[in-house]
Amino acid sequence: MRKIAESTVRRLSLYLRFLEDFGEQGAETVSSEALAARGGTTSAQVRKDLSFFGSFGKRGLGYRVPELTTRLREILGLARRYRLVVVGAGKIGSALVQFGGFRKRGFDIVGILDRDPAKIGARWNGLTICDAADLTGELRRLEADVVVLATPAEAAQGVADQVVASGVRAILNFAPVSLAVPEAVTVKTINLAMELEALSYALTHQ
């Protein structure tokens, strides 16, 4: 498949959520204009984004909500569930496990790993924290699809290397570093400090 821009994929994810809302409200069809209004973009952008994957609409009518919802789920790879393993049982790891809001969107946390003997064996939300000493083996044993990297910055690259070695090809990174990984592995980084600093910049420059 042709290379699709990061920004396009993110908008598809937004459209899916809006479609779910429209569906709950009983809408049968939706226009690119309506989706755009909801997502802070333009109707041309919506049509272009969808056109990369096919022609899902009817001219003069718009898109059928249930069909487009299903197609977007397929495109995003959400027809299945994913197994998440959290590495790092600190504040962020704890928050993510407690949060648990992923499950209803198809992502199950199936393991928590840490190196700290004081934490190993503790139970969080029904899961026991396991030793991350043999990280690669644990990830294989747990059949991890995605690693949620929630260690301190210093440990992050080492963990990433082991994740790559284990064959896991997706990392959600909360450490404030840019990870070096092979092309076949995808990393999405969430950096709260960076977002706050971008707000600080905006507040400062008028």
Added chain:
Amino acid sequence: MRKIAESTVRRLSLYLRFLEDFGEQGAETVSSEALAARGGTTSAQVRKDLSFFGSFGKRGLGYRVPELTTRLREILGLARRYRLVVVGAGKIGSALVQFGGFRKRGFDIVGILDRDPAKIGARWNGLTICDAADLTGELRRLEADVVVLATPAEAAQGVADQVVASGVRAILNFAPVSLAVPEAVTVKTINLAMELEALSYALTHQ
């Protein structure tokens, strides 16, 4: 000042962190090449990003670490501290308050607001949860610089409207909606579901 791209500002935030690391390791100077290697970008990109704000380097030498660190802090508006108010005392709000990692980067959580009588009055990490009934008034009383919006999706736009009315011009939004706000207000949205779905997309398409 000329309009600077979002992506540039985010990279400046990264460079600042790398400079702090270089500084701790005792480096006196750093080249655009070294910063680029650390940040997963190119030396030309680093130089271009910095050039929007001035000429901070010496040809043949590179950049002096302490000077560039100071200048980046100024550019990003980090010469002062910011007052954060968390609106929504649910799982995400709780996690953010417990986390507390913002303080050492200049952001202090000074208030937590919620509408739920069962939560009002509880103490979290030394802060008492206050009633969000008069949100606008509370934000003024607390002298909020930034609102961290951590309510359910349904309540988010209503809260955003009150935030705007209060005069606060920066929102860090954790609700999975795109907020409509006037141009003078900056919103950064963190959407974990979107990040996971982008990983799902990457895993699915080879």
Added chain:
DNA sequence: GTTTGTGAAACGATTCACAGCT
């Protein structure tokens, strides 16, 4: 010799605008 700062070129994403279908 090294590395910056920066116009120019290349690239990529968004918007326009309209033909074509319902």
Added chain:
DNA sequence: AGCTGTGAATCGTTTCACAAAC
């Protein structure tokens, strides 16, 4: 008449490449 799908035009960002400074 209404709305999609899409090539063409526009806009913005990144990369190139080199003159200027050390």
